[in-house]
Amino acid sequence: MTSTRIPTEYGDFQLCFYTNTLDNKEHLAFFMGDITRAGSVLVRVHSECFTGDVLGSRRCDCGEQLDRSMAMVANAGVGVVLYMRQEGRGIGLLDKLRAYNLQDQGYDTVDANLMLGHEADERDYSLAALILEDLGVDSVRLITNNPAKISALEAEGITVSERVSLAVAANTDNAGYLLTKAQRMDHFLPIKPVIKSVSS
Numbered sequence: 001m002t003s004t005r006i007p008t009e010y011g012d013f014q015l016c017f018y019t020n021t022l023d024n025k026e027h028l029a030f031f032m033g034d035i036t037r038a039g040s041v042l043v044r045v046h047s048e049c050f051t052g053d054v055l056g057s058r059r060c061d062c063g064e065q066l067d068r069s070m071a072m073v074a075n076a077g078v079g080v081v082l083y084m085r086q087e088g089r090g091i092g093l094l095d096k097l098r099a100y101n102l103q104d105q106g107y108d109t110v111d112a113n114l115m116l117g118h119e120a121d122e123r124d125y126s127l128a129a130l131i132l133e134d135l136g137v138d139s140v141r142l143i144t145n146n147p148a149k150i151s152a153l154e155a156e157g158i159t160v161s162e163r164v165s166l167a168v169a170a171n172t173d174n175a176g177y178l179l180t181k182a183q184r185m186d187h188f189l190p191i192k193p194v195i196k197s198v199s200s
Contacts, residue, residue, distance in 0.1 A: 001134065006030070010074035013081075018131055023124075025085040029131055030070065033078025036136040040161040042079035044069035044143040045128045045153070047086040050093055058173040059100065065166050069143050072164070080137060082128050089113070090122030108180040120185065125149060129156030145187045163188075 003016040016029040035041050046069060052062030066081070073079030088096030095116050102112035110120040132140070132153075139159040142150060143166050150160045167189055170178050182189040 008070065010070045013070075013073075016131075016135070018127075018134075020127060020130075022127060023085075027085055027127060027131060028083040029135060030073075030081040030083070031079065031135065032073050033076075035078055035080060038078045040139040040141050040159070041137045042073055042076050042143065042164065043132065043137065043140040044073070044079075044081045044166075045084060045125060045149060046081060047084050047089065047123055050087060051096070058171050059103075060174055060177060061168045064168045068166060068168070072143060080132070080135060080140075082131055084123075084125075084128055086123045089120070090124070091116065091118045103177075108184070109177055110180060110184050121148065125152035126156055129153055129158050132158055145181075145189055147186055147188070 001016050001018055003014050006013045006015040011032060013030040013032050016031070018027045018029065020027070044065075046062075046066050049057075049060060049062035049066075051057040052060045052064075053066050054063075056063055066083075069081050073081060087093045088099065091099070091113060095113075095118065098116055099109065099112035102115055103109060107115065113120050132138070138157070139161055140153070141162040141164055142153065142160045143164045144150065145166055150163060154160055165188065178189055181187040
């Protein structure tokens with residue numbers, strides 16, 4: 001593990017670079033403050049989203065979730081943001097783009113993944129748990145709307161003492177996507193149904 005100071009608009013974070021022989025991907029951890037003495041640490045386990053995090057795509061809520069998580073950690077003065085290289089809920093960037101094309105044809109994000117031969121969500125959180133353990137964190141206040149993420153971390157021995165909500169406002173491009181996450185993936189999201197007018 002290699003680390004360095006990264007000044008951001010939210011303050012100075014320490015950026016840790018992790019390599020491993022399990023998935024051969026390079027994962028990252030941002031942290032602020034003395035996380036080993038913080039008790040139950042504020043943590044966001046964020047899966048990579050090139051289109052949302054880097055390009056600012058409005059098709060998802062990922063970029064805004066990353067920004068808000070960093071702001072929340074900075075406001076608390078101590079916490080961790082893990083950046084896991086699990087693009088497209090684990091299906092990779094190429095198939096994520098293919099899934100977007102299927103969504104433009106009317107399929108939702110779950111069905112699009114299934115049509116491409118994937119599971120609805122192929123992410124694995126065992127490496128996230130190992131990174132947290134390496135950082136000296138075994139109890140977290142998890143910033144998430146995803147109950148599966150809580151269960152996965154707890155199965156790996158991480159205590160989730162609290163779920164911290166991270167809901168963002170829907171827009172015209174991601175409302176259907178957020179509705180699918182709430183209705184078909186059980187995410188804790190206050191999403192209202194999208195109503196489309198049909199001309200006769």
